Amino acid sequence: MSQVENIEQPARPWWKLPPSSELPPSVNTLLSLAITLALVAVLILAIGANPWEAAKAIIEGSLIEPFFLGQTLMIASILALTGLAAALPFTSRLWNIGGEGQMFAGAIAAVALGIELPSGTPKVLFIAIVIVGSFLGGAIWGLIPGALKAFYGASEIVTTLMLSFVAVFIANYIISEVWPDPFSQKTVSIAENAKFPTIWDDGTVDISVIIALAAAALAWLLMAKTSLGFSIRAIGANPNASRLAGVRTRQVTMLTFLVAGGFAGLAGGVAVAGIFDDLDLNFSSNFGFIGIAVALLARLKPPLIIPAAFLFSMLRVGSNSLQASADISPSLGDILVATFVILLMVTGAIRFRYAQNVSD
Structure with missing residues (x-):
């Protein structure tokens, strides 16, 4: 009988990061943020600017003044909803890359209802209709790739992405031909009673924040307390075993995309009735x-979507102040976000690790 020899493993090189399993996600996230800031600081120095002034501009431009903090909260509301739109399908091994298109579909529904419904409709009823309509607009747009995946096996990566281009084209047609504003590239404004009420005047924050928080809570209840959520998690854990257990994968696929598209559609409704x-x-x-990226940073957990969305919103909103405060192009914010996401994957703060299939 041969004996297993104890072979001493070589030491890991100093330049190689430890496996993500050796560090908690919060540490990986902070490590990614620190490396990102260091790399961006080098870039800022290379173009002859002051990194400290840039960092100060981002913080002051996203958190300090009430108006900027309000903008950060409003953009975070949109990112939380699109994060939920990605998190639910990802949990079930379905790739919803079309949150952008589903958001446009919800925005189209919101602006159509906001313009065409009688302007004298009671405000509470009007807002409720706009919220439900934007959810349904995104849900229908999400259901299309869900049905194609369920019945024809069409790649949801391709169909969701291509439908995003279609939604943008429809939005462009509506802006230029259906309800055009005579002075700019946008539609006419929605009725006053369709606009979301403000809950913080100094920050111009409206009920979009409440909608995002409620959506995250509903997503958590769906995933943790319902049979649909259990089926979504079961398929993500092991598709073959879930089929053997009687999970109806076609129905779950369609419902998952329907709900996910609805969350993205709500983001479009928030943009139309709450911001613009x-x-x-x-x-x-x-x-x-x-x-x-928000969904992945939150590790597909609805309660963590909110802080993840706030972090990305802070980086995006704060970068708008770079031009005035540090004489740096606001596009540096896009570089900051992209670098952060890449390093989150490198350090393992963003990762997928599904169980092996029965057939594997």
Whole structure:
């Protein structure tokens, strides 16, 4: 009988990061943020600017003044909703890359209802209709790739992404042909009674924040306390075993995309009725795609979506002050976000680790 020899493992090189399992996610996240700041500081020095002034501009431009803090909270609301739109399908091994398109679908529904419904509709009823309508708009747009995946096996990565382009095209047509504003590239404003009421005047924060918090709570209840949530988690843990256990994968796939699309549609409704009061083709600064990073940073857990969205919102909103405060292009904020996401994956703060299939 051969004996297993104890072979001493070589030491890990100093430059190689330890496996993510050796460090808690919070440490990995802080490590990623520290490396990102260091790399961006080197970049800022290379272009002849002051890194400290840039950091100060981002913090002051996102947290210090009430107006800037309010903007951070409002953008975080959108990112939380698009993060939920990515988190639910990802939990079930389904890739929803089309949060951007689903958000546009919700925005189209919101602006259509906000313009076409009688302006004298009671405010509470009007707002409720806009919220439900934007959810349904995104849900229908999400259901299309869900049905194609369930019945035809079509790649949800391709269908969700391509449908995003279709939604943007429809939005462009509506802006230019259906309800055009005569003075700019946007639609006319929605009715006054359709606009979300403000809950913090100094920060111009409206009920969008409450909607995002309620959506995260509902997503948690769905995933933790319902049979649909159990089925979503079961498929993500082991698709083959879940089928043998009787989980109806087609129905779960369609419902998952329907709910996820609804959350993204709500983000579009928030943008129309809560921030811009109209549909502007440039209303989204890739919020649908940033939502993917939000979901991954939150490790697909709805309660963690909120702080993850706030962090990305702070980086995005704060970068808008770079031009005035530090004489740096605001596009540095995009570099900051992209570098942060890449390093989150390198350090293991963002990762997928599914169980092996029965057939593997």
